[in-house]
């Protein structure tokens with residue numbers, strides 16, 4: 001079974017749009033044009049991992065929603 005994650009985008013986001021294109025169900029554009037998470041917890045998936053790994057400024061992090069253990073980075 002896939003993990004549930006609590007995903008966070010921090011203030012270093014430069015609004016490249018990569019995460020929104022890669023995992024559009026999880027990331028959307030927030031009020032100040034940076035990305036925000038549509039709603040936690042998020043189901044772990046290849047798309048979410050790809051979005052986190054591909055962020056050019058490493059603004060995205062995730063913890064296991066149940067244990068709080070750091071999952072990414």
Ligand code: SF4
Nearest residue numbers: 013014016017019055
């Ligand atoms: S990939 Fe990173 S820099 Fe680009 S919009 Fe998402 S959080 Fe922001």
